[in-house]
Amino acid sequence: MNLSNPEVTIRRINGDDKAQWLALWQGYLDFYRADVAPQVTDRTFERLGQDEQVYGLVAEDAEGRLLGLMNLVFHPSTWSAVGYCYIEDLYVSPQARGRKVSEKLFEQAYRLAETRGSDRVYWMTQEYNAPARSLYDKIGRRSSFIVYTR
Template sequence: MTVIVREPEEADHRQWQDLFSNYQRFYRGHIPPETVDFTWQRIQDPASDMGGLVAELDGQLIGLTHFLYHDSTWNSKKSCYLEDLFVDKQARGCGAARLLIEQVEHIARESGAFRLYWHTQEYNGAARSLYDSIMPPSSFMVYRKNL
């Protein structure tokens, strides 16, 4: 059984939506349905600065990631922000999360980005264990205010 990482297709919409819903539940969040629909549209649009990937195992989607590009004052090239990463609880440990990150890194390099970055919550020990094996955390704290 091999995990396949690929771009999501229209036929994946329902499974993607279920994974994205579980991701929101994991972080105790709620994204309005119209925003979820808009996110799906953006990751399907090749002209968008937002991209997405899914991880598939035995014909079922088990994971997803969303990433976007933005300008920076620190470089003339774009930064790539890996905003969402989720693997279904039943499939964790199969390497899907690492493969998703590696594929985003590959895409970001190919697009000419100068930086790939992401963050997670402090209590997410399983994710932090994986992330720490990929690269050390930065010393920056994230401050955020919803408007």
């Protein structure tokens, strides 16, 4: 399940990632001016590596540093016989931006969704997140709800 190049590997999160993941998670929460209770963060981290419905991906460099995270939620839909994949969280550290880390995370999410038979991959972002929206406009379709699908 690794998507590799000389610089970045995309893989499922594991228990050894917690300290680095927490730093990325906090950066993500700070960007969105959000607070999540510590017990929710702990439970989320647990589920990302063990649960098949809530699935965590990380981007890692050759030295073992985590560069980004993507959290997926696979769920049934009343509009689909097989269900959807929702990208709930995506964050790339400021130092890793411009290295196509987000694109690599999306590629792996698409592969996972296809493997699981999901009809749709979708996500949303804040209206003010112009850099992310610039990417999303290239790789997805904007809905009237500012939800992207592929």
